[in-house]
Amino acid sequence: MTRVADDVARYADAKIGPTGGGFVIYYLTDDSGEPLKTSNAGDQGITLADIQRTAGYIRLRTYCEELALSLRIDEHFYADEPRPTKIYRVVVDGWS
């Protein structure tokens, strides 16, 4: 989890990362290292709310809150074919 603090320090700091970087994104990945897709997760009955309820996600959110950062998980358009698919992103931001 400490990686989040390091990444934020790196990419929110104009002297190191992109000038005025406003967020850090992590994609959730599956066992093969590919982005976890709503189609695959949905097939197993997993929803966004389920992920938000996992102990790991709650721990990460608490950690971010301690650092005065915001954490959320959302879905990003991935493809319509062969079936509507999104991928999950964990977004860390909250600095001005």
Add this chain to the structure above:
Amino acid sequence: MSMTPDQILDIIASHERWLQRRTGGNRADLSGCNLADFNLAQANLQSAKLSGAYLARAILIGADLSYSDMFCANLDGADLNRALLIRADLRGAFMRGANLAHANLKEADLRGGALISGNPAAPATIIRSNMGQSDMEEADMGGANLSGTDLSHSSMIGATLEKTLLCGANLSGVNLEGANLQGADLSGANLSSARIIGANLAGANLTGALIHRTQFQKSDLHGAVLENVDLSSADLAGANLSSGDGRGLSRSMRDILREHAVWIREQGRGGSRAQLAKTDLSGIDISDVNLSGADLREAILTGAVMRRTSLVMSDLSGAKLPGVDLRDAELAGVNLAGANLTGARMAGADLTSVELKGSDGQATGRLWVANLSGAILVDVDLTGARLSGANLKGADLTGAKLTRAHLRGTDLDGARITPQQLAQAASR
């Protein structure tokens, strides 16, 4: 997730009820939805969730997307003409080739960010909001955060970018003609080949900006910060580079003068020649500065203070210098052909010739005379000035004071001068 037009209309209707705090209303959540090519003109999607939505080529003319979450949304080729995007979250959004003419992006957030892969060893991917090749004519982006945004080759004619954050933005090839960039932060921005003609950059921060073949003609850079900026390839014709407080030199001018001093000291091997042709430097105080060899053709130096300034062999042809203070200035070999020096104070100025030297540093015997042919020297005070050998063909010296002036070998053919004036001179 693809949506039908009817579903979209239902969501928008419910969203409008939510905005009006009516029962049965719900905030529109279209995050990650595929809305490509949809016609959402005039839709009220204020505060809607559109994070990661795919809105390529969508028609959003006049739509209200203020305060909406469009984080990392794709709006490539979308028509956002006259759309309201006030304080919208557009971080990491793609808007390549979009039409944002007359759109309102006041205080919108378009910062970039970082994408971290699952592999800790792999470097992060830097995400920049991309508005390249977009049409943003007359758009209002005042106070928006466009730091790091790619705006290359966009048309931003007449756009309002007052106090906009453009730190590290890519503005290469952009057209900002007539734009208002007053107080904007352009530090570290790439402005190469940008067309910034007749724009207002007063008080803008351009520290460390990349200026290469950038056109600043007739732009107001009054009080702009240009530290660590190389202006040598910029076109500053008619630009106003005066200082912000009306007293000292602007930082931009200090940089130009510093580079010019190096150019003189290293005999052209380092630094860069001051290229200030057509530049408006009215009222500037550059007393005791060495601007020898500078390009000041057609520069506007009305009321400038240039006491003891060295302008040896500088080109000031066609310059406007009414009321300038050039007392005791070194003007040997200067080109003031056709310049307007009406009412100038030039007492004690040196307007003699320069003896040219060969590459070996030895005198060649050839002289480079000061050229004041056709100059307007009406009411100029040339008391004690040295004009020996100078070319004053066709110059207008009406009312000029020539008391104790040195005129030995001066070419006055066709000059407007009276015998009484000549009688004042020390020598002929």
